[in-house]
Amino acid sequence: MRIKTRRNTPVWLIAVLPLLSIGVAFIIGAFFILWAGESPIRAYLALIKGSLGSTFAITESLSRATPLIFTGLAAAVAFRAKFWNIGAEGQLYCGAMAATLIGTGMIDLPAPIMIPMLFIAGAIAGCLILLVPVVLKTHMKVDEVVTTLLLNFVILLFVNMLLEGPWKDPMAMGWPQAARIIDNGVLPTIVAKSRLHLGIIVALLMSILMWAILRFTVWGYEIRAVGHNQQASTFYGISINKSVLMVALFSGGLAGMAGVSEVAGLKGYLTLTLSPGFGYTGIAVAMLAQLHPIGVIISAIFLAAIYVGADAMSRTIDIPNYIADILVAISLLSVLVGAMLTRYRIVWGK
Amino acid sequence: MMELFEMMLTTSLWAAVIRIATPLIFATLGELICERAGVLNLGIEGIMTIGAMAGWLWVYQGGDLWGGIVFAAIVGMIFGFIHSMLVVYLGLSQHVSGIGITLLASSISYYAYTLLIPFSTTPPKIVPFSAFEVPILSSIPVLGQALFHQSALTYLSYILVIITFFVLYKMPIGLTIRMAGENPVANEAQGINVLLIRTGAVMVGSALMAIGGAFLTMSAFDAFYFGMINGRGWICIALVIFASWRPGKAFLGAILFALFEALQVRAQLIGADVIPYQIFSMMPYFLSILAMMLVARKAAYPKALLIPFRQGDRI
Numbered sequence: 001m002r003i004k005t006r007r008n009t010p011v012w013l014i015a016v017l018p019l020l021s022i023g024v025a026f027i028i029g030a031f032f033i034l035w036a037g038e039s040p041i042r043a044y045l046a047l048i049k050g051s052l053g054s055t056f057a058i059t060e061s062l063s064r065a066t067p068l069i070f071t072g073l074a075a076a077v078a079f080r081a082k083f084w085n086i087g088a089e090g091q092l093y094c095g096a097m098a099a100t101l102i103g104t105g106m107i108d109l110p111a112p113i114m115i116p117m118l119f120i121a122g123a124i125a126g127c128l129i130l131l132v133p134v135v136l137k138t139h140m141k142v143d144e145v146v147t148t149l150l151l152n153f154v155i156l157l158f159v160n161m162l163l164e165g166p167w168k169d170p171m172a173m174g175w176p177q178a179a180r181i182i183d184n185g186v187l188p189t190i191v192a193k194s195r196l197h198l199g200i201i202v203a204l205l206m207s208i209l210m211w212a213i214l215r216f217t218v219w220g221y222e223i224r225a226v227g228h229n230q231q232a233s234t235f236y237g238i239s240i241n242k243s244v245l246m247v248a249l250f251s252g253g254l255a256g257m258a259g260v261s262e263v264a265g266l267k268g269y270l271t272l273t274l275s276p277g278f279g280y281t282g283i284a285v286a287m288l289a290q291l292h293p294i295g296v297i298i299s300a301i302f303l304a305a306i307y308v309g310a311d312a313m314s315r316t317i318d319i320p321n322y323i324a325d326i327l328v329a330i331s332l333l334s335v336l337v338g339a340m341l342t343r344y345r346i347v348w349g350k
Numbered sequence: 351m352m353e354l355f356e357m358m359l360t361t362s363l364w365a366a367v368i369r370i371a372t373p374l375i376f377a378t379l380g381e382l383i384c385e386r387a388g389v390l391n392l393g394i395e396g397i398m399t400i401g402a403m404a405g406w407l408w409v410y411q412g413g414d415l416w417g418g419i420v421f422a423a424i425v426g427m428i429f430g431f432i433h434s435m436l437v438v439y440l441g442l443s444q445h446v447s448g449i450g451i452t453l454l455a456s457s458i459s460y461y462a463y464t465l466l467i468p469f470s471t472t473p474p475k476i477v478p479f480s481a482f483e484v485p486i487l488s489s490i491p492v493l494g495q496a497l498f499h500q501s502a503l504t505y506l507s508y509i510l511v512i513i514t515f516f517v518l519y520k521m522p523i524g525l526t527i528r529m530a531g532e533n534p535v536a537n538e539a540q541g542i543n544v545l546l547i548r549t550g551a552v553m554v555g556s557a558l559m560a561i562g563g564a565f566l567t568m569s570a571f572d573a574f575y576f577g578m579i580n581g582r583g584w585i586c587i588a589l590v591i592f593a594s595w596r597p598g599k600a601f602l603g604a605i606l607f608a609l610f611e612a613l614q615v616r617a618q619l620i621g622a623d624v625i626p627y628q629i630f631s632m633m634p635y636f637l638s639i640l641a642m643m644l645v646a647r648k649a650a651y652p653k654a655l656l657i658p659f660r661q662g663d664r665i
Contacts, residue, residue, distance in 0.1 A: 032458075032461060036465050079446075084445050086449065136639075136642075136646075141646045141647055141649070142642045142643055143591065143646070145445060145587075146587050146588050146591075146638070146639075147639055147642070149581070149584040150581065150588070150635040150638055150639055151639075152581075153635050154635045157628040157631050157632050158628065158632070160628050161626045165626055280449070280453060283446070284450075284453070320461050320464035322457050322460045322461035322464060325453065325456075325457030325461075326454065326457045326458060326461055328457075329457055332453065333432075333447065333450040333451075336442050336443065336446055336447060336450065337436065337442065339442075340440055340441075340442060
């Protein structure tokens with residue numbers, strides 16, 4: 001058995017790959033459901049019904065997909081340049097803190113100005129916190145994987161401190177949560193009687209924007225070049241440090257916007273349960289999309305549907321909703337294997 | 351300041367330091383072995399989680415304590431095996447695969463725990479390892495009681511530091527492992543199967559990580575909590591870099607880190623009225639980042655770390 005490089009990859013293979021990976025995840029996941037003593041078919045039907053079975057279910061899936069599109073884009077942009085930003089979770093909370101800081105009464109402007117301001121503030125906050133690992137990497141050669149991961153814990157503790165201290169809402173009956181975002185800052189819902197809000201439109205626009213930037217601009221070209229071959233890029237005259245900085249601005253900013261979208265759209269206020277790991281799931285989203293910004297939309301919706309469906313399923317059938325995390329983790333690993341098959345092929349024999 | 355100095359001389363502080371350091375010693379040695387063979391294992395956080403869960407569950411279901419440790423180690427090995435299949439044999443991104451392993455192992459831990467343990471407000475408990483005194487050695491003033499009145503797992507961690515050092519530096523297999531991380535082509539020229547060596551190192555390393563996790567549920571505490579690893583795995587990755595991939599330094603690094611952690615916990619109690627406790631809790635993470643900043647410039651990463659090896663490759 002040998003591994004040979006493919007000259008060109010058939011397009012159908014790239015398109016089918018994510019679906020195949022999720023399929024593999026469902027097959028392996030079936031064993032976990034059997035372990036719980038339930039029928040996988042019944043469980044998966046309940047999962048599909050819970051995520052796509054009604055208009056409400058679909059809007060729930062889409063509203064769960066919203067933060068995942070942002071964090072998925074954040075991971076996709078960074079990973080393209082081989083900058084391993086695993087800190088989207090922390091950057092998300094930074095965005096949420098920025099939105100809370102200026103959105104709970106500090107300024108009050110008409111919604112068409114207020115909402116973009118919140119997003120910009122969140123993006124800036126996400127960028128700024130990611131600048132720490134970036135500068136440590138570019139100037140001191142500190143590995144960004146560990147710094148971005150560790151900062152997640154620092155930021156969560158910081159949010160915790162604010163919520164138990166100065167930001168604690170006295171109206172919240174003792175719950176550690178911040179004051180509500182003022183009316184002009186709240187993202188309006190776009191489907192009646194649902195929680196689906198304006199955030200998803202922003203997320204879609206950002207996907208298209210990131211695609212255009214990566215595809216048509218010099219920045220995008222440099223980001224992709226640095227990811228492919230650092231030495232060649234340096235030779236060509238691309239500054240690695242500048243590209244990494246650029247990536248960080250995009251990646252941290254996008255993750256920060258996820259926080260704004262959750263605070264001002266879904267929850268209405270900042271809590272410690274704002275994100276059940278959207279930052280980490282974003283990595284799976286990006287990998288399933290094979291780091292393509294438009295693909296991120298589709299894979300985010302897919303994974304969100306799994307989470308929403310699993311929640312619904314765990315209410316009717318006695319299976320812990322952690323099954324969703326298992327399915328997502330297996331999809332991530334199997335798409336990784338699959339992606340290799342698009343670049344190489346396995347030749348049997350000599 | 352005097353108060354701090356006096357505290358440094360108490361046995362209870364140093365006993366706490368050793369208790370905090372033990373899981374870090376196991377997991378740091380585990381990561382060190384993986385990286386020495388050229389494989390970054392970001393699965394560490396998840397493998398520690400599932401080790402903590404598996405070992406605890408074994409005892410909760412009626413098994414004995416050492417059986418639980420063996421079970422945790424085997425479960426850790428299985429995840430190490432999956433990781434090496436992906437990154438050693440298929441040559442996939444070690445970063446992404448590692449994160450995937452962490453997500454998978456921790457979600458399986460939580461799934462299994464929720465499935466098997468009926469919901470209750472107080473998590474069910476086991477009878478953990480009890481401490482026992484090593485004769486003679488435990489009568490050394492201050493440090494004797496701290497170092498040698500601990501659970502058997504802690505003694506195992508001391509022994510493992512010595513074994514790891516001995517194997518890596520004094521035995522042929524150690525040279526082979528280190529070469530797999532520095533210059534795998536030279537390994538192959540000797541007719542050694544690099545892929546097998548790397549897989550073995552990752553599996554052994556992962557077993558140690560899992561035991562590190564199991565120490566938390568079976569010795570430091572007596573129950574499994576969600577999110578109980580709380581970034582310890584990532585801290586160990588920083589410790590490996592801080593220790594410049596040397597077992598002895600890894601041990602000292604873990605102790606030093608644990609000292610700050612123990613002081614931090616005590617400072618929380620003293621300073622609670624003035625400074626929010628979260629500020630103190632952040633310190634371990636800052637400290638890890640600081641430790642990496644100190645050594646980053648001259649850090650001598652194993653040269654073949656992160657680089658997949660394919661049989662027949664020439665550089």
